Amino acid sequence: MVVDTYLRAEPQSRVACETLTTTNKVVLAG
Numbered sequence: 001m002v003v004d005t006y007l008r009a010e011p012q013s014r015v016a017c018e019t020l021t022t023t024n025k026v027v028l029a030g
Helices: 002-011
Strands: 019-021 023-029
Touching: none
Parallel strands: none
Antiparallel strands: 019 023
């Protein structure tokens, strides 16, 4: 969803997005 939003606004954009997970927690970082 994050990448789709950027690509809609600027098709040549680049996005760095990481997913950090542990028990009962998910964090999106980038």
